[in-house]
Amino acid sequence: xxxxxxxxxxxxxxxxxxxxxxxxxxxxxxxxxxxxxxxxxxxxxxxxxxxxxxxxxxxxxxxxxxxxxxxxxxxxxxxxxxxxxxxxxxxxxxxxxxxxxxxxxxxxxxxxxxxxxxxxxxxxxxxxxxxxxxxxxxxxxxxxxxxxxxxxxxxxxx
Amino acid sequence: xxxxxxxxxxxxxxxxxxxxxxxxxxxxxxxxxxxxxxxxxxxxxxxxxxxxxxxxxxxxxxxxxxxxxxxxxxxxxxxxxxxxxxxxxxxxxxxxxxxxxxxxxxxxxxxxxxxxxxxxxxxxxxxxxxxxxxxxxxxxxxxxxxxxxxxxxxxxxx
Numbered sequence: 001x002x003x004x005x006x007x008x009x010x011x012x013x014x015x016x017x018x019x020x021x022x023x024x025x026x027x028x029x030x031x032x033x034x035x036x037x038x039x040x041x042x043x044x045x046x047x048x049x050x051x052x053x054x055x056x057x058x059x060x061x062x063x064x065x066x067x068x069x070x071x072x073x074x075x076x077x078x079x080x081x082x083x084x085x086x087x088x089x090x091x092x093x094x095x096x097x098x099x100x101x102x103x104x105x106x107x108x109x110x111x112x113x114x115x116x117x118x119x120x121x122x123x124x125x126x127x128x129x130x131x132x133x134x135x136x137x138x139x140x141x142x143x144x145x146x147x148x149x150x151x152x153x154x155x156x157x158x
Numbered sequence: 159x160x161x162x163x164x165x166x167x168x169x170x171x172x173x174x175x176x177x178x179x180x181x182x183x184x185x186x187x188x189x190x191x192x193x194x195x196x197x198x199x200x201x202x203x204x205x206x207x208x209x210x211x212x213x214x215x216x217x218x219x220x221x222x223x224x225x226x227x228x229x230x231x232x233x234x235x236x237x238x239x240x241x242x243x244x245x246x247x248x249x250x251x252x253x254x255x256x257x258x259x260x261x262x263x264x265x266x267x268x269x270x271x272x273x274x275x276x277x278x279x280x281x282x283x284x285x286x287x288x289x290x291x292x293x294x295x296x297x298x299x300x301x302x303x304x305x306x307x308x309x310x311x312x313x314x315x316x
Contacts (some may be wrong), residue, residue: 001277003212004160005248008239036247038223042240045297052210052250054161065196081166081281082200084288089194090163092210092280094252096289119159122250123239125296129304130242131254132290138283139203146287 007054007119008032009105015115023113027100030107030120037105040123044102048126051112054119055091055157063087070148070156075141085156093118093155096126113155165212165277166190167263173273181271185258188265188278195263198281202260206284209270212277213249215315221245228306228314233299243314251276251313254284271313 009032015023030051032040043049069075069083080088093114101108107123167190173181188209190198201207227233227241238246251272259266265281 002162002164003277004218005163005250006160008247036223036239039237039239039247041224042234042236042297046240047293047295048291050252052252060162065194066199076200078200079197081194081197082204082283084282088280089166089197090279092163094208094210094282096291098291119161121248122246124242124252125240125300126291126294127296127300127304128290128294129296129300132286132294133206133254133256133284135205136284136286136290137205138285138287139200142283142285142287146285 005121007121008036008123009120011053011112011114011116011118011120013116024111026111028109028112028114030109030123032105032107032120034105040102040105040107043123043125044099046099046125048096049099049107049109050124050126050131051095051097051109051114051120052122052124053093053114054121055086055093056117056119057115058087058091060091063089069141069145075144083156092121095155113157115157163279165279166194166281167278169211169270169272169274169276169278171274182269184269186267186270186272188267188281190263190265190278192263198260198263198265201281201283202257204257204283206254207257207265207267208282208284208289209253209255209267209272209278210280210282211251211272212279213244213251214275214277215273216245216249218249221247227299227303233302241314250279253313271315273315
């Protein structure tokens, strides 16, 4: 059983290198297909959006079952689905980012941790009441990851 | 340009009706492929997970460019990508839910707004520091939606 997805747009930014990137301040433009411009109407009233994209630099189907987050041997050996690594069963990435501006079929966003040319699969409005559960807890190693130099990236790109 | 996704598992619950569902207390079991069990190691240390799934009850490619949220004429006519409607360019759904238990290749979760039999594409750990932006703002109509009877559903199923 397989499904087909078709990109609705593409990420445009200046990030072409895969390592050591501080993503937090990266400004990207998401350029949707022109005919989808009306499908964005109203999105500009949200401060943040959920971007679902395709890790196009990894080969689908090639993923480790287990790995050390960020390649660090001092962190536990985890199942890939317990991480945000890009090499996963379906190479789908997800980031919640600040929406700075919408013009027609274009969205200007800050902090999207996706390389230039990344295909975008979906855009959704972000609503804290739905999407930010209270009292969420995380294991100790996420604290270490969040302090790494390229901490602002939600997904782990390799 | 198209990509193929292959479900990694399926949602099992008692919800087969498409309307009027209060999702907040629904308990589901996500049954992953057996060979993916090791890929979940460590996930049980997170209280919440992100579930990315396929709206299998809608036909891909058939979506409205604009619609009234929840079909309510008193709410603005919005672009489909400014809503969580299931009929969207790529019928991908997303919910952040409480992880109650993990046993082998099975995850028991609460509040997943997906029908029985829904194919699951990806599971990611939820980390507030990455995924819960501060000071997110939403437009007035989301407040109305959150007060509707089936408010606990993040996605709009039709």
